[in-house]
Amino acid sequence: MIIEPRMRGFICLTAHPAGAEQSVKNQIEYVKSKGPINGAKKVLVIGSSTGFGLASRISSAFGSDAATIGVFFEKPAAEGKTASPGWYNSAAFEKFAHQAGLYAKSINGDAFSNEVKQQTMDLIKKDLGQVDMVIYSLASPVRTNPNTGVTHRSALKPIGNVYTNKTVDFHTGKVSEISIQPANEEDIENTVAVMGGEDWAMWMKALKDADLLAPGVLTVAYSYIGPALTEPVYRKGTIGRAKDDLEATAFTISDDLKDIDGKAYVSVNKALVTQASSAIPVIPLYISLLYKIMKAEGVHEGTIEQIQRLYAERLFTGKEVPTDDKGRIRIDDWEMRDDIQQKVADLWIQATTENLAEIGDLEGYRKDFYHLFGFDFDGVDYKADANEMVQVSSIPQE
Numbered sequence: 001m002i003i004e005p006r007m008r009g010f011i012c013l014t015a016h017p018a019g020a021e022q023s024v025k026n027q028i029e030y031v032k033s034k035g036p037i038n039g040a041k042k043v044l045v046i047g048s049s050t051g052f053g054l055a056s057r058i059s060s061a062f063g064s065d066a067a068t069i070g071v072f073f074e075k076p077a078a079e080g081k082t083a084s085p086g087w088y089n090s091a092a093f094e095k096f097a098h099q100a101g102l103y104a105k106s107i108n109g110d111a112f113s114n115e116v117k118q119q120t121m122d123l124i125k126k127d128l129g130q131v132d133m134v135i136y137s138l139a140s141p142v143r144t145n146p147n148t149g150v151t152h153r154s155a156l157k158p159i160g161n162v163y164t165n166k167t168v169d170f171h172t173g174k175v176s177e178i179s180i181q182p183a184n185e186e187d188i189e190n191t192v193a194v195m196g197g198e199d200w201a202m203w204m205k206a207l208k209d210a211d212l213l214a215p216g217v218l219t220v221a222y223s224y225i226g227p228a229l230t231e232p233v234y235r236k237g238t239i240g241r242a243k244d245d246l247e248a249t250a251f252t253i254s255d256d257l258k259d260i261d262g263k264a265y266v267s268v269n270k271a272l273v274t275q276a277s278s279a280i281p282v283i284p285l286y287i288s289l290l291y292k293i294m295k296a297e298g299v300h301e302g303t304i305e306q307i308q309r310l311y312a313e314r315l316f317t318g319k320e321v322p323t324d325d326k327g328r329i330r331i332d333d334w335e336m337r338d339d340i341q342q343k344v345a346d347l348w349i350q351a352t353t354e355n356l357a358e359i360g361d362l363e364g365y366r367k368d369f370y371h372l373f374g375f376d377f378d379g380v381d382y383k384a385d386a387n388e389m390v391q392v393s394s395i396p397q398e
């Protein structure tokens with residue numbers, strides 16, 4: 001079928017398999033171009049199909065020749081209906097990994113559930129024995145706690161006061177003001193239950209109890225801080241509470257791993273266009289201004305550049321892992337540079353519908369958004385007939 005982007009609100013209903021393959025290929029080429037990384041060799045990536053998790057899987061496999069098991073929650077294709085982008089990304093990843101002689105298997109299902117944890121552990125036991133790194137990169141609006149059966153829905157809201165600021169509809173370029181009502185206690189608890197550290201700790205405990213963690217194991221989850229501009233809706237809002245909880249969980253996991261010499265880290269990453277970040281009000285405007293400045297300064301990075309640098313210059317240097325005073329790895333260092341933040345803050349005041357295309361990188365935002373779904377890649381013929389029924393080779397067909 002001929003596959004075209006079909007947008008609805010902040011999501012795209014279609015995805016392009018050949019574009020997804022091109023995206024994965026470009027990321028692999030980038031990692032290979034930067035040379036080998038003396039990193040982990042048997043890696044479990046939870047949330048491995050898009051964004052930072054996919055970049056982690058690619059960096060491990062093609063930077064360190066690692067065997068990878070990827071866990072994700074994606075929709076396979078049906079006749080005439082495309083799969084979700086992470087499905088096509090994972091199909092492409094496995095294809096290239098297998099061509100390179102690398103072990104790569106994937107599990108599609110709800111990572112918050114006991115069943116998917118068990119299925120993953122059975123696979124590790126059967127094929128790898130143990131893993132020496134676990135990347136935790138889930139981004140989800142909902143989680144059912146397997147112990148209580150309660151389904152929690154996160155809310156992206158400020159805490160305490162109504163927050164009013166500018167935002168942009170990146171499809172139309174219209175800058176407008178939006179007001180977000182503050183969260184109540186339940187919103188905060190629910191957001192922490194979905195995006196906090198509880199599930200990460202559950203994974204690590206289950207893996208350790210089953211003796212599936214190698215001595216010296218590393219586990220890394222991803223967080224975000226961002227500037228004062230977005231603080232009320234991000235770091236000091238409900239999602240920020242969840243990130244506080246995630247960051248605190250790194251310490252409890254590290255304690256639990258002491259006897260096997262293991263360590264848990266949170267890495268604070270840069271703001272980037274992903275399916276998760278496009279859904280947060282105000283963030284797209286911030287990102288489009290940030291992109292403009294970082295590109296002009298020659299320090300712009302995408303997910304793959306971020307994770308390749310995290311591995312090569314933070315995690316696997318042979319030296320102690322550098323952290324900030326709260327024990328966090330900082331790979332958002334370029335985003336948070338004073339000069340860059342000052343310039344973004346200046347542009348923020350000026351930004352209007354009329355000037356955003358010029359003073360911000362709206363085009364770059366849009367391109368990245370289309371890329372998430374496999375569209376707008378050079379080297380892909382979008383007019384050609386595409387086979388939507390792509391399989392992820394390690395996942396049995398239904």
Ligand code: NAI
Binds near residue numbers: 052072073074138222
């Ligand atoms: P993403 O939306 O691109 O990826 C999310 C991944 O989680 C996908 O692989 C998806 O299949 C998987 N997933 C979601 N629900 C699942 C479930 N129930 N079971 C199994 N898999 C599930 O998100 P992104 O942006 O890469 O986020 C990953 C982490 O990075 C999050 O913790 C996020 O807060 C953090 N981060 C994101 C930043 C950004 O600007 N996008 C900046 C800094 C940190």
